[in-house]
Amino acid sequence: MKERINTYLDELFPNPKCELNYNTDYELLISIVLSAQTTDKRVNMVTSILFDKYKSLEALKEANLSDLESIIRSIGSFRKKSEYIKEISRILVDEYDSKVPRDHSLLTKLPGVGRKTANVFLAEYYNYPYIGVDTHVERVSKRLGLASKKDDVLKVEKKLEKFFIKEEWAKRHLQLVLFGRYHCKAIKPECDTCKLKDLCKEKRK
Numbered sequence: 001m002k003e004r005i006n007t008y009l010d011e012l013f014p015n016p017k018c019e020l021n022y023n024t025d026y027e028l029l030i031s032i033v034l035s036a037q038t039t040d041k042r043v044n045m046v047t048s049i050l051f052d053k054y055k056s057l058e059a060l061k062e063a064n065l066s067d068l069e070s071i072i073r074s075i076g077s078f079r080k081k082s083e084y085i086k087e088i089s090r091i092l093v094d095e096y097d098s099k100v101p102r103d104h105s106l107l108t109k110l111p112g113v114g115r116k117t118a119n120v121f122l123a124e125y126y127n128y129p130y131i132g133v134d135t136h137v138e139r140v141s142k143r144l145g146l147a148s149k150k151d152d153v154l155k156v157e158k159k160l161e162k163f164f165i166k167e168e169w170a171k172r173h174l175q176l177v178l179f180g181r182y183h184c185k186a187i188k189p190e191c192d193t194c195k196l197k198d199l200c201k202e203k204r205k
Contacts, residue, residue, distance in 0.1 A: 002163065003198065006145065008195050009175040012183070016174035018124045021047065025100040026057050026092060029121050033084050033112045037076040046072045050085075057098045060089035085111030102126060116153065123170035131164075133157045133175045136180025143184060143200050 019040040022028040026046065036045045050071050054060045068082035074082065090109050092098055100121070101107055107118035120132035131137070133153040135161075141147040146163055147156040164172045183190050191197050 004199075005146075006164075006172075006195065009172065009179060010194075013175045013178050016171060016178055018174065019178075020044065023051075025125055026089070026098075027051055028125055029100050029107075029110075029113070029117075030060075030085055030088065032117045032120050033088070034072065034075060034081055036081075036112075036117075042075050046075060057089045057093050060085055061093050063089075082114065087111045088113070100125075102128075104130075117196075120173070123173055127170050129166045129169040131157055131160050131169045132158070132177075134177060135186075136184075137173065137176045138184060140176050140180045141182045143202055144196060145199060145201050149201070 018028075020028065020031040020035065021044045022031055030050075031043055031047050032045065050068070053071070054063055059182070063086060065082055065086060068085055069078055072078045072081060072085075091110060092100060102122065104118050104122065107113050107121065108115060113121075115135060116132045119130035120134075123132060124130040127201040133141075133156045138147075138153060140158050141156050141160060142149050142151070147159045160172070160176075161169065180186075183194060193198070194200075
């Protein structure tokens with residue numbers, strides 16, 4: 001089972017790439033925070049404007065909150081996320097010399113940064129061994145029997161860590177995200193062409 005899943009993920013996504021656009025560590029972190037409850041495509045649309053207008057953390061720190069809200073209005077919870085942008089920028093400038101900390105516990109102390117966001121950031125930016133469990137990873141994991149239907153996201157994460165080898169966690173995370181986004185979708189999953197459909201716990205036809 002493990003070999004089949006690994007082989008199929010490698011076949012579909014041999015070189016998986018994060019679909020958020022970013023140039024710096026803080027741009028990635030803010031983009032991940034903004035991606036909650038919305039799509040990467042939508043985030044990229046607003047960050048292309050946001051990071052072009054505010055070209056540094058210092059500029060974001062001093063940005064007018066209403067202007068930030070106007071720029072990211074098209075994504076969910078834009079008012080709260082605008083506050084996160086300003087406060088994250090302030091903390092990074094004032095306390096971390098404008099650098100995003102590499103320490104997981106420090107990351108999760110930043111506003112709007114939970115365990116999943118910290119995991120995704122460290123795995124993507126530094127290729128550190130972390131698995132972020134978003135809605136796609138959770139859905140795929142439960143359908144393939146890698147986790148139980150009743151498991152919360154932390155239990156899913158821990159089970160995936162046991163299933164995949166540590167050196168590949170960052171890659172497998174991205175592959176599971178892309179597999180859930182484009183193949184094992186929440187609505188109308190492409191079961192007919194899936195080579196793992198016999199493992200699926202939902203037994204879709």
